[in-house]
Amino acid sequence: xxxxxxxxxxxxxxxxxIGGFAGSNLRYFVGQFVPGLQGTLLVNALGSFALGFLLYExxxxxxxxxxxxxxxxTGFLSSFTTYSTFAVETIQQTPAxxxxxxxxxxxxxxxxxxxxxxxxxRFDSQSRRRDA
Amino acid sequence: MVAIDPAHLVGTGGALGALARYYVGxxxxxxxxxxxxxxxxxxxxxxxxxxxxxxxxxxxxLLVGVGACGSFTTFSSFSFDTVxxxxxxxxxxxxxxxxxxxxxxxxxxxxxxxxxxV
Numbered sequence: 001x002x003x004x005x006x007x008x009x010x011x012x013x014x015x016x017x018i019g020g021f022a023g024s025n026l027r028y029f030v031g032q033f034v035p036g037l038q039g040t041l042l043v044n045a046l047g048s049f050a051l052g053f054l055l056y057e058x059x060x061x062x063x064x065x066x067x068x069x070x071x072x073x074t075g076f077l078s079s080f081t082t083y084s085t086f087a088v089e090t091i092q093q094t095p096a097x098x099x100x101x102x103x104x105x106x107x108x109x110x111x112x113x114x115x116x117x118x119x120x121x122r123f124d125s126q127s128r129r130r131d132a
Numbered sequence: 133m134v135a136i137d138p139a140h141l142v143g144t145g146g147a148l149g150a151l152a153r154y155y156v157g158x159x160x161x162x163x164x165x166x167x168x169x170x171x172x173x174x175x176x177x178x179x180x181x182x183x184x185x186x187x188x189x190x191x192x193x194l195l196v197g198v199g200a201c202g203s204f205t206t207f208s209s210f211s212f213d214t215v216x217x218x219x220x221x222x223x224x225x226x227x228x229x230x231x232x233x234x235x236x237x238x239x240x241x242x243x244x245x246x247x248x249x250v
Contacts, residue, residue, distance in 0.1 A: 013151060016151050016154045020147040020148070022143070022146075023146060023150070024145065024147075024202055024203045025142055025143045027198075027202060028194075044207040047207065047208040050208070051211070055212055074153075074157075078150065078153060078208055079146050081207035081208040082202040083210060083233065084176040084201045084202060085198075085201075085205075087234070087240075087241055088177065088180050088181060090238070110215055114215065
């Protein structure tokens with residue numbers, strides 16, 4: 001682990017902690033309206049899309065600042081989505097439903113990232129055209 | 133005991149889980165393979181398995197299960213990592229990552245079941 005300035009360390013703790021507080025709460029809130037498998041599937045698909053958008057934005061465009069990215073990705077979105085609940089819920093299903101849940105969750109998670117990538121590339125080419 | 137608002141339990145656990153995930157990532161993540169995400173997903177699934185099988189009180193389930201384990205593990209980073217591995221021209225590693233996360237998490241829950249039954 002690199003030795004960062006104490007204030008940078010503190011900033012990281014605050015950003016990741018606040019993001020984690022909010023992300024886990026929104027996941028819990030969604031679960032109140034859409035309980036069980038479907039709720040987990042929903043947060044994982046939405047969160048994968050949003051994370052894909054922010055991380056591809058960082059690669060292709062790079063307008064969003066690194067502190068914003070820290071609170072939004074490592075803090076908020078990674079806490080909003082969950083693998084452990086997905087895994088425990090999968091085990092509690094009948095074999096057929098368990099397989100369907102894994103295939104569905106993986107497919108929607110990857111699709112979310114790919115849709116986000118397409119969207120970022122569109123923004124990127126638009127901003128290039130404007131700059132040209 | 134004073135009744136604590138569920139949102140505060142989930143949020144506090146979530147903040148701690150997110151920080152723990154961040155520091156595990158700093159400690160073990162590798163450029164060629166997302167070891168950090170795999171580690172948190174397997175370890176977090178084990179702990180959530182314990183919470184599920186031991187069925188503690190509602191407050192512990194919210195703080196540790198929904199909050200800490202839910203935030204410590206991540207599906208979004210897993211999805212992104214896997215797509216990136218595929219994009220980098222390493223489809224076998226991408227499939228391996230997807231299989232290891234699932235197999236590791238399910239095995240960890242199985243282990244938690246054994247531990248909880250003892």
